[in-house]
Amino acid sequence: MEKIALFGATGHVGRTLVEELMAEGRYEVRPIIRSSGNAWDLTRRGWKLWQADIENYKEVRAAIQGCDYVVNCARTMGKPSRRCTSNLLKAAAQEGVARFVHLSSIAVYGEFPTPDCVSEQAKPQAIKNSYGWEKLQQDLLVEKASRNGLPCVILCPPNITGPNSYYLLEIISTMQNLALALVDGGSHICELVDVRNLTHAIKLSLKCDQADGKRIFITDDEDTYWRDVVAGLRQVIDPDVAEPPSISERDAREIHGRDSTELSMLSVLRKTLVSSHARETAQQNPLAIQLYASSKDLARRLPGKWTRQMLARMQGRGRVAKHNTLPKVSGRLCAHQLRDVRHSCQRARDVLGYEPPLRFRDSIDGFCDWYRATHGFGSNDWSLLRELYPPRCVVPSS
Amino acid sequence: MGAAEGANQDKVRLAIVGAGKIAEIHLPAALSSHQIEVVAIVDPALERGQRLADDFEIRPRIAKSVEDVVADIDAAVVATPNHTHHAISMACISAGVHILIEKPLATTWKDGDAMVRAAEARQTVAAVGYFSRFRPVVDQLKELLRSEYFGKPKRFVYQFGARGGWTPASNYILDQAAVGGGVTVVNGTHFLDRMLHWFGYPDQISYRDDACGGPEANSYAEFTYRSEDGEPLRGTVRLSKTVQLPAGFVLETTEGIVTLMDRFDAQIVFRPHRDPRVTHLIKPDRVVSLTERELFRLQLEDFAEACRGLHPPKVSALDGLDSLRLLEAMYAARTDLNAIPDVQTATG
Numbered sequence: 034m035e036k037i038a039l040f041g042a043t044g045h046v047g048r049t050l051v052e053e054l055m056a057e058g059r060y061e062v063r064p065i066i067r068s069s070g071n072a073w074d075l076t077r078r079g080w081k082l083w084q085a086d087i088e089n090y091k092e093v094r095a096a097i098q099g100c101d102y103v104v105n106c107a108r109t110m111g112k113p114s115r116r117c118t119s120n121l122l123k124a125a126a127q128e129g130v131a132r133f134v135h136l137s138s139i140a141v142y143g144e145f146p147t148p149d150c151v152s153e154q155a156k157p158q159a160i161k162n163s164y165g166w167e168k169l170q171q172d173l174l175v176e177k178a179s180r181n182g183l184p185c186v187i188l189c190p191p192n193i194t195g196p197n198s199y200y201l202l203e204i205i206s207t208m209q210n211l212a213l214a215l216v217d218g219g220s221h222i223c224e225l226v227d228v229r230n231l232t233h234a235i236k237l238s239l240k241c242d243q244a245d246g247k248r249i250f251i252t253d254d255e256d257t258y259w260r261d262v263v264a265g266l267r268q269v270i271d272p273d274v275a276e277p278p279s280i281s282e283r284d285a286r287e288i289h290g291r292d293s294t295e296l297s298m299l300s301v302l303r304k305t306l307v308s309s310h311a312r313e314t315a316q317q318n319p320l321a322i323q324l325y326a327s328s329k330d331l332a333r334r335l336p337g338k339w340t341r342q343m344l345a346r347m348q349g350r351g352r353v354a355k356h357n358t359l360p361k362v363s364g365r366l367c368a369h370q371l372r373d374v375r376h377s378c379q380r381a382r383d384v385l386g387y388e389p390p391l392r393f394r395d396s397i398d399g400f401c402d403w404y405r406a407t408h409g410f411g412s413n414d415w416s417l418l419r420e421l422y423p424p425r426c427v428v429p430s431s
Numbered sequence: 432m433g434a435a436e437g438a439n440q441d442k443v444r445l446a447i448v449g450a451g452k453i454a455e456i457h458l459p460a461a462l463s464s465h466q467i468e469v470v471a472i473v474d475p476a477l478e479r480g481q482r483l484a485d486d487f488e489i490r491p492r493i494a495k496s497v498e499d500v501v502a503d504i505d506a507a508v509v510a511t512p513n514h515t516h517h518a519i520s521m522a523c524i525s526a527g528v529h530i531l532i533e534k535p536l537a538t539t540w541k542d543g544d545a546m547v548r549a550a551e552a553r554q555t556v557a558a559v560g561y562f563s564r565f566r567p568v569v570d571q572l573k574e575l576l577r578s579e580y581f582g583k584p585k586r587f588v589y590q591f592g593a594r595g596g597w598t599p600a601s602n603y604i605l606d607q608a609a610v611g612g613g614v615t616v617v618n619g620t621h622f623l624d625r626m627l628h629w630f631g632y633p634d635q636i637s638y639r640d641d642a643c644g645g646p647e648a649n650s651y652a653e654f655t656y657r658s659e660d661g662e663p664l665r666g667t668v669r670l671s672k673t674v675q676l677p678a679g680f681v682l683e684t685t686e687g688i689v690t691l692m693d694r695f696d697a698q699i700v701f702r703p704h705r706d707p708r709v710t711h712l713i714k715p716d717r718v719v720s721l722t723e724r725e726l727f728r729l730q731l732e733d734f735a736e737a738c739r740g741l742h743p744p745k746v747s748a749l750d751g752l753d754s755l756r757l758l759e760a761m762y763a764a765r766t767d768l769n770a771i772p773d774v775q776t777a778t779g
Contacts (some may be wrong), residue, residue, distance in 0.1 A: 043595070071595030071673035075614065079644025357709070393467045407649070407674045409590070414667055417588045417681040421703075426677065 036061045037239070038130075040087060040400070041107030045197055046136065046417060050106065065096050066330045068105075068395040087117040094124040102239050104134045110167055118171040119284040122178040130183075134238045135175045136231075137189045137223070137248055139376060140165030140218040146374045153189065153248040153380055172248065179246025186238040186384075188231070189248040192369075194396055196403035197230035201266065205404075207363050208270055209423045214362040216370040218283040219260025224375055226252045227396035230389040233276070237385040249384055250376040257393045259370050265397035269404045269411075270418055278360060285367040288359050300391060443529075443735045446471035446504045448497050448519055449511035450483040453533055456486055457508050462729035466735040471500040473507075501526035506556070506738050508731075509533060513616070514609045517542040520557070529556035529738045531731070534620050535758065536751030538611030543755045547748045556737045558744035559751030565729040567715045568691060568699055573629050575713070581701060582686030584630075587666040589622050590704045592692065593675025594658065613646030614672045616758060622668060622741040624682070624746070624754050630656055632753065638761040639768040648672045648762055649768055695721040 037054065041047040042064030056061045056077075065083045066072045075082055085092040087107060097103055103125045109117045118135075127134045142150045143158030143165060157172075158164030172187055179185040192200040207213040234251040238244075263277060280288070319398075345351050381387035405411050409418050419425055439732065445467050447454050454472075461467045471492040474480040480493040494500045497519050497563035506529040509519050513613035517537045523530045524546065536559050537543040550557035575581060612614055615638075640647035640742065649671045656664040669676070680692035687703035730746075737744040 068595075073595060073614070073646075073648035076645040077642055077648040180615065204674070210690070317751075402475045407592075408676065409669060410590075414588045414669070417586070417683055417688065418590060420681045420688060421590065421677040423693065426679075426690070 034059075035102065036063060036100040036102060037102045037106045037417075038063045038065060038097045039094075039106065040065045040085075041105065041136075042066050042075060042082070043068075044106055044108055045193060045195075045199060046228055046231055047106035047312065047415050048074050048197075048233055049195070049228045050104065050235060050280040051080075053229075053232055053236075055080065060102075063100060068259045073265055073385060087120055088113055090120045090123065094121045094127065096122045097121075097130070100128065101130060102132045102134070103128075103130050104200050104235060104239075106136050111163065114167050115170050115174065118174045122174060125298065126178060126181070126183045132239050132244060133175070133178070133183055133185045134235055135171070135185060136235075137187050138165065138168045139189055139191045139250070141169040141189070141221045141248075142374075144368055145371060148347065148374065150374050151377050153250055154325060155270050155377075176246040179244070183246075184244035185246040186241065187246060187248045188238060189376075190226045190231050190251045192226075192229060193228050194225045194253075194400060195391075198228065198400060200225075201262075201397075201400055204366065205266055205270065207366055208266065208277060211275060211424060212361065212363045212374050213366055214262070214280045214285070214288075214360055215259055215263060215277045216280055216282055216367060218279040219263055219277075219370075221259055221370045221373045223257050223259045223262050223370070223377050224252055224372070225257060225262070225393070225396075227389070227393075229391050230396075233390050234385060234387050237387060241385050243384045249381050250378055251381055251387065252376055252378055253389050253391070253396065254378040254381075254392050255389075255391050255393050256375070262397070265394075265401070267400045269408070271422075272425065273383075273419075280360065280367075281360065282361070282371065284359055285371055287366045288362060289364040289371070291357075291359065291364065297342055303405075365430055368379075434725075442466060442468040443738045444468055444470045444503065444505045445735075446473055446491075446497065446500050446507040446528075448473040448485075448507050448509050448778055449533075450474035450476070450480040451510065453510045454483060454508075455486075455726050456723060457510055457731070458483060459768070460724055461508070462489065462733055463488060463728050464725070466732055466737065471607050473497050473765075481653075487542045498520050501528050504528055506530065506734070510562075512609050513611050514538050516551065516595055517546060520546050521549060522555070524553050524555050527553060527555055529560045529703045529734070531560060531734045531744075532748070532751070533756070534624070534751065535559075535611060535616055536748055538609075540752065540755040540759050543748070543752045547578045547752050550748060556734070556744055557748035558734050558737065559746050559748055559754075560730065561621060561746045561750070561754075562623060562723075562730045563621045564628065564746050565726045566695065566721065567717060568697065569625055569628065571713070571716055572689075572691060572699055575699070576629055581682075581689050582684040583661065584664045585662065585683045585685060586664065587680065588669070588677045588681040589666070589680045590624070590669040590671075591618050591622065591678040592617070592669070592671035593678075594673060594675050610646055612758065612762065613640065613650070614648055615640065615648075615650045615761065616651075618672070619652075619668065619670045620758065622637060622756050623757055624750065625680075625759065626654070626668075626749070627753050630666075632664075632757065634663075635756075636760050636764050637766075638764045639766050641768040642765075647768075649674070651768060655708040674698070693725065695726065724768060 036062045039047055039051060039062060042051050043066050051062055051064045054060055064075055065085050067086060072082060083096050087093050088291055105121055141157040141159050143367040149155040157169050159169050175185050175187055194201055230253055231251055409415050443466055445461055447458055461469050466683050469491050471494055472480040472484055473494045475495050477493055477495060484491055501523060507523050509516055509530055509532040511519055513535060520532055522528050547674045631771055633654035634657045637653045640650035652668045680691045681688040687701055690700040691697055701711040703709060733745045736742060
């Protein structure tokens with residue numbers, strides 16, 4: 034029986050793929066994990082697991098030994114991610130595997146992909162050091178390995194849904210916290226792929242004729258809008274929770290910009306060093322009081338308008354901003370709604386023969402069934418369990 | 432100098448047995464205490480013990496086995512994989528060394544009972560590491576329930592869910608025999624201990640989990656407490672190692688709904704039926720800054736005071752034995768969580 038070395042076996046995609054392959058019995062599966070802490074869903078079945086640190090080439094080589102295929106579902110970030118991918122590719126090439134399947138992400142095309150990103154051939158635009166940029170660097174390594182003779186397939190999914198979907202759980206949590214707004218009433222595209230559609234594509238990739246190391250979009254291949262997603266998830270949201278408000282595209286961009294600005298180092302410094310909280314905290318420490326008084330004295334002695342402004346800011350005065358009328362909603366999910374590009378699955382159809390087995394309606398209903406079973410939503414317990422969730426749960430101030 | 436002679440010394444000479452993840456919490460808690468002197472770290476992997484000592488800039492004796500140090504210590508924290516608790520504890524008890532055993536007490540009630548009897552016979556302190564009992568709200572709630580401040584309890588739910596998380600250094604959680612179970616043992620026993628503390632031992636138990644050849648990742652238990660003068664108290668406990676769930680306890684009484692989240696700083700919240708718009712926050716008896724390390728310190732201080740003969744430990748091995756009895760009863764009543772087709776029925 035052919036063997037598959039599956040890295041990232043404890044993640045959402047990896048775990049689902051392991052379960053499917055084990056049930057199908059067509060391949061011998063080697064689930065490779067980094068840490069036992071996340072392996073519960075696999076260990077409960079008594080399956081043999083392999084432990085390997087993919088930053089360690091020797092461990093990777095040992096894990097791949099004797100395998101015919103390598104599937105990389107591991108999520109790695111930062112500089113180590115490139116080393117990890119290199120280790121996997123090098124070991125796969127040395128082992129002479131028949132196929133290396135790598136999971137990329139539409140994030141390589143940037144936070145706001147241009148309309149030509151309908152096709153994989155569009156130029157990736159991910160900002161340096163972002164998640165999309167890291168995935169792009171990994172893709173480049175895979176493409177290079179493919180040019181050097183290793184048969185590779187890169188699958189490029191959007192946000193992943195289905196049971197245990199982190200993304201849908203994030204949306205639910207944001208709705209419960211009254212922090213979701215629908216841009217233009219939810220009329221923007223929400224591009225998704227059910228995890229089982231993605232695992233179907235992975236299995237097709239093992240045997241497809243063309244393994245040229247180029248990206249292939251894998252989505253649900255449907256016109257799904259944000260209002261459809263919210264309506265579908267409403268099944269598992271308390272009626273107490275208000276409907277998300279509708280905001281304009283302009284407001285969504287401003288909210289996203291506001292959230293991004295708040296993350297910048299300078300704004301963080303400005304807020305923390307000159308904030309009223311910082312001043313109050315400083316007043317409790319004799320040394321800090323002394324330093325504060327000295328800096329005020331120094332500022333007074335310096336000439337110039339900017340020093341006067343700095344002094345005014347230190348004394349709690351300064352420019353007063355207009356009251357922010359924008360709702361306090363998730364800038365991240367506003368940004369996702371502004372993407373509004375539907376990536377084409379034509380190449381997936383041509384190269385893999387891909388047709389998504391699951392439609393969005395079945396996918397969202399399946400997720401909601403899973404949510405009810407695991408969270409007790411709608412059960413007799415729920416009338417009490419709901420007290421633990423926002424907006425009912427109370428977080429007292431200390 | 433053995434434990435008997437050392438019992439009334441100013442500081443309790445303590446060994447940390449097991450230099451894994453949980454020792455990284457016990458050790459600084461012990462170091463911060465004025466009652467304790469850490470004199471030894473024991474681990475079969477000497478380099479792990481030495482690394483732990485180096486990380487905290489101390490120079491205790493580093494030993495491979497507890498037998499090497501029992502003559503020179505008064506007490507030990509047993510922070511090793513569950514299946515080793517019995518052997519290590521018995522070695523300590525035989526030498527007259529007081530023990531604080533990480534939960535669960537042992538992997539079987541039989542082993543736990545042997546440990547309790549041995550400790551009683553040898554007159555050594557045996558405590559169990561259910562550190563959540565040291566949150567002041569736990570005893571506060573017990574007292575409020577006893578006085579029926581919230582009326583009569585009718586039903587409760589508890590849930591805990593974390594996607595993975597705890598990764599012991601030895602990876603022994605992958606081995607069901609070594610752990611004695613899955614999520615129910617690893618995480619659930621903290622609440623089960625509190626439940627026993629608040630309500631006593633249940634009269635009826637049903638239990639389901641998703642173990643399929645390995646340790647369970649999800650479980651669901653139902654408990655019934657008979658009442659002499661009315662409806663029984665029913666409760667459910669939902670545990671998961673694959674799904675993130677806000678952890679906490681909710682109790683419905685005749686007067687309203689009581690909530691206690693699992694956060695260290697959580698206060699008891701009461702929402703009366705007569706006006707659900709009103710939320711009462713029950714202030715703790717004393718204001719304490721609670722972190723995990725602080726709770727572990729309180730646990731160790733309590734243990735040290737027990738070692739010095741000042742009072743019995745707050746959470747004794749007998750409490751641990753009750754928890755083991757409950758765990759064994761739950762696993763004995765086990766049915767498959769996945770086998771039940773109607774999810775509504777499965778979750779009550």
